[in-house]
Amino acid sequence: xxxxxxxxxxxxxxxxxxxxxxLMFEVKDPRIGMVTITGVEVTGDMAHAKIFYTAAKxxxxxxxxxxxxxxxxxxxLGKRMxxxxxxxxxxxxxxxxxxxxxxxxxxxxALASKPEISASKKPH
Numbered sequence: 001x002x003x004x005x006x007x008x009x010x011x012x013x014x015x016x017x018x019x020x021x022x023l024m025f026e027v028k029d030p031r032i033g034m035v036t037i038t039g040v041e042v043t044g045d046m047a048h049a050k051i052f053y054t055a056a057k058x059x060x061x062x063x064x065x066x067x068x069x070x071x072x073x074x075x076x077l078g079k080r081m082x083x084x085x086x087x088x089x090x091x092x093x094x095x096x097x098x099x100x101x102x103x104x105x106x107x108x109x110a111l112a113s114k115p116e117i118s119a120s121k122k123p124h
Contacts, residue, residue, distance in 0.1 A: 008046065012049070015077060015081070016039065018080050019077070022073055029068065030065075032069070036053060038094045038096075039052040040052070046083070047088065048090060050090050051090065070091070
């Protein structure tokens with residue numbers, strides 16, 4: 001029977017929790033601001049990790065701040081997670097939440113502009 005979660009999945013989950021904590025309480029870079037870690041993908045050889053994030057306002061400075069703090073974050077992850085090798089961190093903006101909000105807005109607009117069918121005109 002195959003394992004439910006691979007080691008890389010378990011490390012990714014713990015890494016997501018630790019990064020969220022570090023970004024909230026330890027990183028002092030003003031470019032970062034309010035960042036939410038939405039997911040982490042770790043390669044099978046534990047060499048690289050993609051960190052997906054959303055921000056209150058997306059800008060290039062947020063991305064630059066995260067990339068600049070990657071070394072500090074990696075050092076702190078090494079201390080907290082007891083890994084032999086800590087993966088290199090690659091930050092990727094997660095636009096799925098923005099896309100979902102746009103879709104919800106379009107659906108609301110479509111429903112608002114749709115004429116109501118009266119009870120007498122409903123097809124039988």
